[in-house]
Amino acid sequence: DIQMTQSPSTLSASVGDRVTITCRASQSISSWLAWYQQKPGKAPKLLIYEASSLESGVPSRFSGSGSGTEFTLTISSLQPDDFATYYCQQYNSYSRTFGQGTKVEIK
């Protein structure tokens, strides 16, 4: 099975900061990677798919990059609404696997 590892597990940042979260796959997954945002008590929300395609309605301050085994999610200027937990998800194989999550906290 493909394992997904996110770093860091927790990130403290301020409004306006540029934030980067990394996701590594245990084997190549081409560009078959998605990113989700989850707020407490809510269902996750799709942000990015195919590593860099922005889901409709998602603000352009979110961007994704990478291929193969290393991927990044970048928030160009952190907004108050962005404090949440972020998950990557691979879909290279018939199974789907999530990373363990990165919590973005207020500094």
Place this chain on the structure above:
Amino acid sequence: EAQVLESGGGLVQPGGSLRLSCAASGFTFNNYAMSWVRQAPGKGLEWVSVISGSGGSTYYADSVKGRFTISRENSKNTLYLQMNSLRAEDTAVYYCVKEKLVRPVFDYWGQGTLVTVSS
């Protein structure tokens, strides 16, 4: 707009069974693969199972293989998850999720239904 709504969660004893249902609306149900994703209290997301639009193909996470069965009734726009031989570690919020066409990513999520396995 697409909507999915889960039901059927609750408290069950270890070794027991439970069937979750998910009612879908706002999209052509039989065109889309559907998944179940769960989240244990205070933990991350875990994909559980997926079923193709026709229902002809199903896949499971190793943690539930042989105990859970995913199915769908396209005439009723409804997805199911039959859970048998439940364990304490199956305690979680279970989300019904619609996948994008041709891309196994989750674009519409239900609000989740809590399953608690405890004596």
